[in-house]
Amino acid sequence: MALLVYVGDIVITSNDHSSVFALKSFLEVARSSTGISLCQRKYALELLSYSGLLATKPVQSPMDQNCKLSKVDTALLAYLNSYRRLIGRLIYLTITRLDISYAVNTISQFQDKPCQSHLDAANHVLRYVKLNPGQGLLFSRFSSLQLKAFCDSDC
Template identity: 55%
Template structure:
């Protein structure tokens, strides 16, 4: 039975909402599947965003949510040997990028901050987080994203030091908001 494999875990701009589609008769199977996918994200970072999206609907899963979870399984089946490979000759400089998105969560329209961290040319950590409270300006939202990224970078530097991969220079953090950069570099503005 030729099952169709998926080339990526979720369609781009695919919108899942808490109200569209019929409720599942037995939500236990959805919760069990998503729980297993959450566990799998430890070794499969390429499915983190999709699984995080599905985990928001655990309390009342619907048919479109179930179909999206099955698509992730078809994607995983099609890429059994993916992983990260670090060569001894690679540049292992740590660097990070951060940003925010107004109304980035399609279900709640809340602000989402995100970051991604690279070791050389390889992404090793990333996170997107819905913020509980709103920001009054783009500078505040961007500064919040920078603060979260700095916490992750500090933790990663200690881990890399323990793994005998010391960082000889300060870690570069890339941000595209000039006001947030000014706030971050001016100690008078730190409260």
């Protein structure tokens, strides 16, 4: 399979058509009369299933407003690699889920010595994703050519 990207153009080609369709299905790229949408619904649901949170109640925001995370906390998590893997997967999800960028950026700062409160905050993000796992990006064909910028810095 070959994936060629040049500026705004993408070409996917392969001798095996099933692998091309699998890639398009995984990326969940859809073209409609309103524009092109990108989402990672399947990935989000797999992440919820992997984390054991598929049956939990969703929350309305990606981060609890009363959440105060710090490096000085309770005992370290027993499974550091599991936490780091979860954070990596959440970072990958932010490609199409800009609404979780700030929360994921915040909890990713504690990968060195994560504690239970950090894992709880990561699980809170997942419970927010559960609210609408198919949310993604829409590149509208009717939008003007104005620059739009987003920032998740906390300076």
